[in-house]
Amino acid sequence: MIQLVEVHKGFTVKDKKTRKKKRIEAVRGISLTVKPGEIYGLLGPNGAGKSTTLRMIAGLMHPEQGRIEVCGAGTATEPEKARGAVGYLSTDLNVYNRFTPREFLRIFGEFQGVDPAVAERRGLHLLEKLELSDFVDVKMEGFSSGQRQKVSIARALLHDPRVIVFDEPTTGLDVLTAKTVLDLLSLMRTEGRTVIVSTHVLPMVERICDRVGIIFDGILHGDAPPREILQRWNVPALDEVFFALAAKGGA
Ligand SMILES: Nc1ncnc2c1ncn2[C@@H]1O[C@H](COP(=O)(O)OP(=O)(O)OP(=O)(O)O)[C@@H](O)[C@H]1O
Numbered sequence: 001m002i003q004l005v006e007v008h009k010g011f012t013v014k015d016k017k018t019r020k021k022k023r024i025e026a027v028r029g030i031s032l033t034v035k036p037g038e039i040y041g042l043l044g045p046n047g048a049g050k051s052t053t054l055r056m057i058a059g060l061m062h063p064e065q066g067r068i069e070v071c072g073a074g075t076a077t078e079p080e081k082a083r084g085a086v087g088y089l090s091t092d093l094n095v096y097n098r099f100t101p102r103e104f105l106r107i108f109g110e111f112q113g114v115d116p117a118v119a120e121r122r123g124l125h126l127l128e129k130l131e132l133s134d135f136v137d138v139k140m141e142g143f144s145s146g147q148r149q150k151v152s153i154a155r156a157l158l159h160d161p162r163v164i165v166f167d168e169p170t171t172g173l174d175v176l177t178a179k180t181v182l183d184l185l186s187l188m189r190t191e192g193r194t195v196i197v198s199t200h201v202l203p204m205v206e207r208i209c210d211r212v213g214i215i216f217d218g219i220l221h222g223d224a225p226p227r228e229i230l231q232r233w234n235v236p237a238l239d240e241v242f243f244a245l246a247a248k249g250g251a
């Protein structure tokens with residue numbers, strides 16, 4: 001279960017030329033709940049606040065106002081418990097080129113306190129599901145971005161998290177690979193895990209998400225099953241909601 005209550009997060013940035021500081025309100029009062037066995041899709045244009053929201057759920061940064069609970073643990077009050085429940089995939093594909101996927105996952109397993117034999121078994125199982133078995137013992141330096149993404153996904157799931165927080169999991173993947181990842185997310189739902197993903201791929205949302213939230217300028221617009229969003233906005237496709245929000249200046 002993921003619960004956000006009136007979450008705010010801003011950043012102060014400095015313009016190097018004018019030397020002036022300015023404040024960016026990245027997330028402005030977002031509340032949402034994702035239940036076990038549900039896939040929630042977070043949509044929105046570039047800079048809308050999706051990654052900031054997901055980073056806060058993963059405990060990598062904290063809200064300035066409001067609160068977040070993951071499996072009943074507050075990210076501020078019980079940070080370790082909350083963080084331990086989350087499998088987080090970020091958008092930067094940081095894998096260590098010197099290692100093979102098997103070595104990389106073993107190191108990460110140790111890092112997360114997973115028994116080495118269990119980590120190895122689970123890692124190999126995940127790589128098999130992601131169709132990367134043939135590359136388990138190949139150094140990652142020559143890996144394509146899709147192969148790196150698969151290893152990052154296996155890493156995020158290695159400690160068997162109850163909550164899956166994936167930032168743009170299918171970006172840069174071909175349609176076949178993307179389907180493999182979506183199938184894995186669907187399996188996670190069947191297993192009763194709680195899943196939240198951000199994406200720009202609208203057909204993916206329509207296919208696998210139970211609920212959709214559209215973030216525009218740090219505010220959540222619409223929080224409903226995809227079909228209901230289309231009905232509510234009286235549009236044939238989700239991208240039309242974006243156009244309507246942009247036309248209204250996000251209001
Ligand atoms: N660490 C940071 N320092 C300063 N500003 C930040 C930081 N992180 C995010 N921001 C700003 O907050 C806003 C929201 O960024 P965020 O990365 O959450 O957007 P996003 O919805 O994930 O966009 P995209 O679709 O491009 O990934 C942006 O204006 C961004 O510049």
Ligand SMILES: [Mg+2]
Nearest residue numbers: 050051052091
């Ligand atoms: Mg982002």
